[in-house]
Structure formats: structure tokens, C-alpha cells
Amino acid sequence: MAPNLVLVGFMGCGKSSVGRRLASLTGLQYIDSDDLIAQAEGCTIAEIFARAGEESFRETEHRTLAALCGTQKIILATGGGAILRADNRDILRQIGVVGWLDAEPDHLFERASRSGRRPLLQVENPRAAFDHLLANRRHLYEQVADFRLDTTSLDHDAAAQAFLDEALRHAERFEC
Ligand code: S3P
Secondary structure, eight states: OOOEEEEEOOTTSOHHHHHHHHHHHHOOEEEEHHHHHHHHHTSOHHHHHHHHOHHHHHHHHHHHHHHTTTOOSEEEEOOTTTTSSHHHHHHHHHHEEEEEEEOOHHHHHHHHHHSSOOGGGOSSOHHHHHHHHHHHHHHHHHHHOSEEEEOTTOOHHHHHHHHHHHHHHTGGGGOO
16 A cells, blocks of 8 residues: 655645645545644634644644544645654654655745744744744754655646655555
């Protein structure tokens, strides 16, 4: 059976767009952990941050990821901070082949700040907050990922195809 595919990466790297295209390419079901959290809580991620704070969001995020263990035939797009907890990183590696979507910081920032809906960037100096988070997280993406894909010069279709090619090269982790 083909392994699940898990997309990790910083805000703005294109996890959702590339994930949806991967679902079309493979026929696997697309799941976005932030969407599951928002549905379960009945409000947006920004509202969860505003009402209950980041810690509470991280707990829900952890429970949501843990509940996906054992699910088959999925493409899972994760929130940018899902890799912060070591137990989440273990869970993601159990769920499937993990690919890190990366890009040049300017490119990521431009995309991440475009929507205005990301709570961690709703601060006085969003670029400073972005740079700080990115510097603290890069090694965690590297740690959890089976491979890294630089999407700076790729459109979403090309990124999805390149992701799939790389993921298949790393699928032996799931062969018994
Ligand atoms: C977060 C990224 C967001 C969302 C939440 C926290 C983060 O997801 O989970 O706002 O800590 O980087 P995206 O990466 O899809 O923006």
C-alpha cells in the first residue's frame, strides 16, 4: 500500500495548495490539520489563538495529529508549528513520508503575510517575528523531514510532482 504523505514547512510555503494537488495526483484524501482543528472548535485558528491562547491551540493540534495515527491513504498538510513538539514529530513520521516545503525567506514572508489571517504575524513588526520563528524552527523541519524541497522557483503543480517523486524515493521506510 502506498504510504501517506505529510507536508511540513513554515507559514506561506504552500502546504495546502501543494497538498491539494498531491491529492489529485495520487487519489489520496487531502487533510489539513488546521481545518480539522477549526471544524472541531467551531471557529477559526485566529479566534482560537485570541480566545484561548497559543498553548491551548498547541494542545488541540497535538490531539488532532495523534488521532490521525493509523489513518491510511491521506495527504496531510500540517500547520507551520506542528513540528515544535517532539511527540508531534514522532507522530508525523509514523503517519507517513514527511516532506519539508522550503523557500527563500522573502518569498515565504510575502506569501505568509498576504492573507493577514496568521495570528503569529499580527504583531507590530511582522518581519522580525517571522525571522525569529523561522530561525528557531529550521532545524526542527530538518529533523522531522525525510526530504526537503525548495519551492522558490516552482509553481504548485511542479512542486507537487517533485514532492511525489521525492516521497516515492523515501517510501522504503514504510515497506515491510
Ligand atoms: C502556525 C501556522 C499556521 C497555524 C497557526 C500557527 C505556526 O498554519 O497552524 O496559525 O505556528 O506557524 P500555516 O502554516 O498553514 O499558516
